[in-house]
Structure formats: C-alpha cells, structure tokens
Amino acid sequence: MDIIIDILTTMVAQAQKPTLAFLIGGMVLAAMGSKLEVPAPVYKFIVLLLLLKVGMSAGISVRQADLVELAVPAIGAALVGVAIVLLGTVTLARWKGVAPVDGLATAGLFGAVSASTLAAGMAMLDGAGVAYEGFIGALYPFMDIAALVTAIVLAKLADQRRTAPFVHDGTIAMGGGTGGGPVLNGGMISEIIGDTFRSPAISALCLGLALGTFARPDAIFESFYEPLFRGLLSILMLIMGMEAWARLSEMRKVAHAYILYGLAGPLVHGLIGLGAGLVIHQMTGFSAGGVVLLSVMAASSSDISGPPTMRGALPEANPSAYVGTSTGLGTPVAILAIPLWMALVEATIGL
C-alpha cells in the first residue's frame, strides 16, 4: 500500500515539475492562440548552452572516472544505446502511418538516458544498502550519445534513401532484408555521419564532452552552465510545448503506436540493459548494483539531452511524438520499473 501511495505521490510531483509544467504551459498557450514567441536566435543559443552543459557534465564525469575500469561497461552501455535505437527502427519507425523521422527521433530519446531516472535508481539502491561502482555516472554519456547519434544518422539516411536517385553501381545495400528502397553508397553514408557530427547540436554536445574531459571548465560549469541549465530547459520546454500543440493533430491516427511504444519500450529496453549488464558482470565482475543501474539507464528515456538535440539536428521531426512519448509515458514507466530490475538482479546474481 505504502508503495502505491509513494508512486502516486511521485507521479503528481512529476507532473508539477518545471519540465513537464512548462511543456503543458506551452501547449495551453498555443491552444489559446497566444502570440507569445521565443525569438529564433535566442532559441538557438539556449540549445547551444544546454548541449554544452550536458556534454561538459558528461565529460567531467568521464575525466574523474578510472578509464581502465570504465572501458568495458562503457562499450556495453554504448552498444545498448545503439541496440535500443535499432530495435525502434524495425518496430515504431516501420509502423504504418508513423513518419520514419518521428519514429527514429522517439527511438533516439528512448535509447538515450534520463539523468533524473538514473538518480532515482541510485537513491533506491542507496536506500536498500546495495553497493555500485563510483563510475556509473560516467557510463551514461556513452549510452546517451551513441543512441542520439545513431538515431540522427539513421533518420538522415532514411531521408536520403527516400529522396536519393536510384544508384546501382558500386553501392552497399542498406537495411537489405527489410525493404526494397534505393541503395546508398559508402561515401554517402560517411558523408551523413560527418554531417551529423558537424551539425550544431552534436557539435555542441561533443565540444562540451571534450572540454569536460580534457580541460578544467569546472569553475564556469558550476558558476554559469549548471545554474542556468534548469531555467533554460524550462524555456525550451515552453517552446516545445507550443510546437507540440501545433503538430498534435498529426498524431491522431498513430497515437496508439506511440502509446504502446511508450509503455512497452522501457520494459523491453530495461531487459536489454539487464542482459548486457549480466554479460559485463561475468566478464569483469561488474557489481550487481551496477547491473541494476545499467538496466535503469536502458529503460529510461532522455528528458534533457534528447529534446534539444533532436530539435537541433532533426527540425522536421514532430516534438509531439518524441517529447510526448518520452516525457509523458517513458519516464514515468521507467521510474516505476526500477524495483523490477532490482528484483530480477536479485533473482539472477543476487544483490
């Protein structure tokens, strides 16, 4: 009983949190026809600051971690992020009526990580007296960036395939068995990957990561980027809410696909994370607490790094789809599922 009350209290608190409250506020404003707008140059700058901060924060964690110890779990985390996006590619993004770019952007967010869900998982383990590695915080950027970049590259490839002329000579067939679309040659693929890394969003994320890892931006991180972060995110959410409302009608016919994905995704993804965690546990003695937290990361969907990245890199994607599914369904389900991963790890290798 107490647990249910706890969960309900958490859900209400979640809905009143600035992130979701500003998103809803933006939708209400748009619904009422408000002429409020955030000028484009300011919006671009907000996204830049947010992504620099996300990257820097991740870089600082990586710098402070023991890189040797971190290596195997980090590769595992990145692979989990890629796997989740690939799974989304052949499920949600193929759903009849779902725009591929919307499905991929959503899968990207579900592959990426919610820092606050991870923090909730850590708090639960701490409460249960379960130990985990100190470098866990440094794992999440690997899953996060791997998932986001994979989703963006796949979305751009899908777009290219749709619009590219048919090419038959010296080409690599992409996604061979799954469709009969035109093929892309290797040069085009590497060009798209290059474009992705040169895009403002991924550039800013990677720049922040590099600065956090190799420089010592800690002082300005704490005096500037960190304090501004939540506030600027609230403005971003306001913008995305207004935009989401404007594009909500596009969702009407495929809402069930997103609802299904939003409810089932976190559970499936958590199992992928759990499997990877158990493998890493066998290989390196990764702790049981670490396995739980890898599952939590995999189950969680990005509420912070994802929206600005997708908005910057895939402006044509519908935020009603990816923000709505991720923040509205994925995050609550991921939070509620934390005890499940604890129970499954307890049942397999013991906590």
Next chain:
Amino acid sequence: MDIIIDILTTMVAQAQKPTLAFLIGGMVLAAMGSKLEVPAPVYKFIVLLLLLKVGMSAGISVRQADLVELAVPAIGAALVGVAIVLLGTVTLARWKGVAPVDGLATAGLFGAVSASTLAAGMAMLDGAGVAYEGFIGALYPFMDIAALVTAIVLAKLADQRRTAPFVHDGTIAMGGGTGGGPVLNGGMISEIIGDTFRSPAISALCLGLALGTFARPDAIFESFYEPLFRGLLSILMLIMGMEAWARLSEMRKVAHAYILYGLAGPLVHGLIGLGAGLVIHQMTGFSAGGVVLLSVMAASSSDISGPPTMRGALPEANPSAYVGTSTGLGTPVAILAIPLWMALVEATIGL
C-alpha cells in the same frame, strides 16, 4: 528632523539604485548619440523572462495563501486597480495634448503595484509593531494584473474607436456620456479583450501566474528567474531610457499634466485603497495593518511588472511618459506617503 534626513537619504539612495541609474544611463547614451543597441530578439526574450518571473512570483504567493480568507480582499484589490485606471481614463488620458495611449499606459502603471514600496510599508509596520495578514503579498497580483489588463484593453479600445468606421446597427455605445466617438459592438470588445490575453506580454504574465499557482516551479524560480531578474531589469531600463530620450520631445507641451498626475495620483489612489480597505475591514475583520498596506499598494505605481508589460502590449506608448512619471515621481511620492496612511488608519479604526 531625523525623519527628513531619513527621507532625503532614501531619495538619494533611490536615484543611485540600479533601476533608475540604468534608465538615466540609457538617456545619457541616447543624448550623446551612442550607437549601442540591444538586439530586438534579445529584448523580447528579456521581457518574456521578466514577465514569467513576475507572474510566477505572484502565483507562488497565491498558492501559499489561504484562498478562502484571501477571496474578499483579493476582489477588493482588483477593484481598486480597475478604479485607479478608470480614474486616469477620465483625467490624465483626457488632458488636452496628452496622447490617450500614453495617458492610459501611465494610469495602468499607477494602478499597478510596486513590490518595493509594499515592502517598505511592511517594514514600517513591522517597526511600529503593527500586525497584518500573512496573505498580503498574495493580494498585489490581483491589483497589478487587473490594472494592467484594464489599461491595455482601454488603450486598444480607444485606438479602435479612433480608427474604426462608424457602426450604428446592433452596437453598444461605449463610454456613452463622455464623448461622441464611433461606437463599438460587443464582438469587437470581446475580441480586444481576447487579443490582450493573447498578446505576448499578458500571455507570459498569466502563464507565470498559472505555473506559480498550479505547478511547483519554486526550485527553478529560485535558481534561475529570481537571480536573473534584477540584472535583466537593468538592461530593460537601459533600453527604455534610450527610447525615452528619443521620445522626450513629445512630452514638452504636456509635461505639466504628467507632473501633476505623478504628484497627486499616489495620494488620491491611496485614499481609494484606504476606503476599500475600511469596507473590507467592516465586512471581514481585515486587520488595520492590512488596511494600511492596501492603501500603500494603491498609492504605489509599478516599477517592475508595468514597464515590460506596457512596452510589450502597447509599443506605441511613449515610455518617457509612463516610466518617467511612475519611476520618477509616483514611486518617491508613494514611499513618502506611507506614514500618512498609517496616521489615517490610526485616526479611523486605530492601529
């Protein structure tokens, strides 16, 4: 003697305060022909942040107040705000040579509330050991928003009446006895009210109010909106100072009207507030300290919520008129008048 020295010290300190100092700085720059400018997109964003903060701050006060106890005084405060603007409509805004939009914007600021003057009033009551209700801080948004919205709607109506074609069928005559202008039908009026609430400034203010009342933005309010507020206000004042200088010449022929209004307004408005306070005291047992503070609010003129709201909603109004009269005359007079309301309440119902 000590009181006079106190007052003079307060006046000098007031002039050196960032708000007024940046306003004067902006005027000096404009007078010297400086090419300094704040880009329009940044300016719009600053106004958005300021109004979100003002609204949120008010909403948080309302959320924390006892709504049953608050109801009657809140209605009273809103009516006082409306009454002050209506009084300005038939006095300052009708003065020969005063542009109606300038007169109404000024009346709107005088109807709105200065949080710092209110704080000064509270400090004086505290010093004198006089008690007042804890919800007083939640009263001011009602007076503030009521006055600002009334002034904006009336200004838009006046503009419409001036430019609208004469309409004679199925219409309601507005401001019947006061002028022979064209008439407006009910649809147009409700459209103007709708437009006002959809305008960026009032949208932002109301969004902030709703977020503060129904969500829990307290953390980002304290970490982002509150710390940035004074600084962004200084930039706004700089902009308004430059603009005020550019439009100062328009004021030459009607300066005496604004000076008279700026000096007499606070006293007349304070008496309106006092009257309303005494009625509420009879109805609900509203405290004597509360009556003093309602008078202080009524006497005060907005130095924070008003300028960005008017600049956003009525860009054609001359800031030399409304900011100059409010910040330059209204606020000092309102601060100096606080002991008067204490003496009058003492003389009527006793402190």
Next chain:
Amino acid sequence: MDIIIDILTTMVAQAQKPTLAFLIGGMVLAAMGSKLEVPAPVYKFIVLLLLLKVGMSAGISVRQADLVELAVPAIGAALVGVAIVLLGTVTLARWKGVAPVDGLATAGLFGAVSASTLAAGMAMLDGAGVAYEGFIGALYPFMDIAALVTAIVLAKLADQRRTAPFVHDGTIAMGGGTGGGPVLNGGMISEIIGDTFRSPAISALCLGLALGTFARPDAIFESFYEPLFRGLLSILMLIMGMEAWARLSEMRKVAHAYILYGLAGPLVHGLIGLGAGLVIHQMTGFSAGGVVLLSVMAASSSDISGPPTMRGALPEANPSAYVGTSTGLGTPVAILAIPLWMALVEATIGL
C-alpha cells in the same frame, strides 16, 4: 627547481583554463567544419554584458578609491597605456605584411591590462610581504581604457587616411615624418574620436564605468553581472576561436612578427611601466610595491576587456592576430616576468 615546476604547472593550468580551452575548442570546431554558430543578436548582447561588467567593475574600484591620492598614478597609468599603443603603431603595425588594423588591435590589447595577471602580481607581493596602495585596483581601468581607445582611434584614422581623398587646405598633417599618406583635418579627427566613444563597445564600457562610479549597482553587479561574466566570456572565446581559425591563413606570412611582438612586447612594456612608476614614486611617494604592480599592468595584455572591445569596435581586425598574440604569448610571458619587476624595483629603490 621548484620555481620551474611551479611555472610549468601554471602553464598547463593556464591552457586548461576555460578561456583558452574554449578558444581552442572553437578553432577545432571550425577546423572540422562544424555548423555550430552563435546568432549575431545573442553575440552582440554578450559583448554588451561583458563590457558593462568590465566598466562597472572598474567604476566600483574607482568609487572606492581616494581620488586625490589616485590622481597622479592614474594619469601615469593612462599615459603608459597610450605610450604602449604608440610604440606598437611604429613597430608591429608598420611591419611589412602586417595589416595596420591587426597591428593596432594587437597593440591595443598589449596596452590594456589583464586583471588576472595583476592579481598574480598582487599575490606574489603579498607572499613576499611587500606593501602597496589599496587603490591599485582602481588604476587599471585608466591604463586599460586609454590604451583601447587610443588603438581604436588610431585604427580608424589609419583607415580614413587610406580611403580619404587628398585634402590640402587648412589641414593638420598627421604622423608627419612617418609616411606620405593623405592628410586629415582636425574636424575629421574629432569626428573619429566622437565615433569611437559612440561605438557600441566603448559606449558600453564607459556606461558601465559611469554607473560603477556614480551609482550603486553593487547588488546587481554581484547577483547578475559577476556570476554571468566568466560563462559569457567562454561563449565569446568560442566564437573568437571559430573566427580566428577562419582567418588563420592570413597570418601565415607574418606570424614571426606577431611572435616577436608577443615575446618581446611584455618586457619592453613592463620597462615603460617601471619607468613611469619610478617617476611617480619620486613625485608622490608612490610605494615600491605600487611601482612593481604598475610594471605588471604595463607588461600584461588584456584577456578580458580587450577581445570584446576590439571585436565590437574594429570588426575588420583579425582575431587570430590580436587574441592569439595576447592570450597565447603575451599573458604567459607577462606572468613569468613578474619576478623580474620585483628584482628591478629591489635594485633601484628597494622593496
């Protein structure tokens, strides 16, 4: 030995500092062809905030100083700043292949002052138990602004001279013996000086100075301008790094001139400061510690006030030249030279 290790540690720490790290980050992004950009309106606003802060900070120092005591050293500091720029005019800016505007912008930064180098000098004197005047912090704006304004005016004059038609009547020959260019009349010169003070950058700097000196912006300075400063500077450095990379190729043929200037400049300029300090010492009893610090200021080159000022006032100057030479060479040399000034003062008037 310990000293060398100290110095090396300092150098590495310097390179990891946010300022330089963001500059390098910007260059790397530009080199990789990133499409990241900071929108122009936001950039302009950042420069405005930075310069307001620099000015205000200087003004607050001046306000808190004893103006009578400050007068002679302040005039001396301003003259040193002007002298350093004039020296640059006849050396670096005349170098074959060096664009005059680039040479003058660089000389302006070397005439201006690095607050962090000054702080390092103060820390060394404190460590050695050497006393100095409390008003030293208020001296630096005089050298800083004098140098920056001189450099900008000279650059605009040089540009005018290059593009102006030949004028022969009632004119003053500028820079008589040094070249045979067209002459400028007095009206044009005063117009250029006026233009310089009306330019957004110098306007903002002087406005901040006036506000700091005559108003009391301390509260918003500490709550807004100061905390935002380092962070906004990091963004500026990112922008300048991207720009510097784009214009690095222009430097190829004249890099040796800048390297020579960057290495020798601080030493020569420090000697100018030392000479001026000894004169002031004779005139007013200026302390030996003060003489050291005047040398440190003269040797240092601006890493904070200078870049945004030059970028704002001389957009055509190449930041690869001035930021690179100043931040990359001038600042490290100036920091390393501090013990030299201590030794020279010790040898002349005793510490």
